[in-house]
Amino acid sequence: MSTLKNKVQLIGNVGLEPTITNLENGKKVARLSLATNEHYKNGQGEKQTDTNWHTIIAWGKTADIIEKYVTKGKEIAVEGKLSTRAYDDKDGNKRYVTEVIVSEILLLGNNN
8 A cells, every 4th residue: 555655646638738848957847737527416406517626747758748749628647646835925925736746647538
């Protein structure tokens, strides 16, 4: 079970075109938003959809794959780990952000 620590698997659709950044040290990073949907029926029997948005970060060769093949609306599966970091906003308030740092990506389906 020790291999299951901090492991995330998500399947969803890309919300916006990925942002690719080439850093000064030669590394490449990709950032994108991923929407996952959960479908259920409410108390009145009406179908409901609950959408959650996730910030996805990928480095190196995984970022290369995203740059070449991933576009807005594309269905993808990612596996990685959660990472939470803190920063101070422009008003000096402490903010926290949780991101999925990708170790593997699988391209699914077609672009919507």
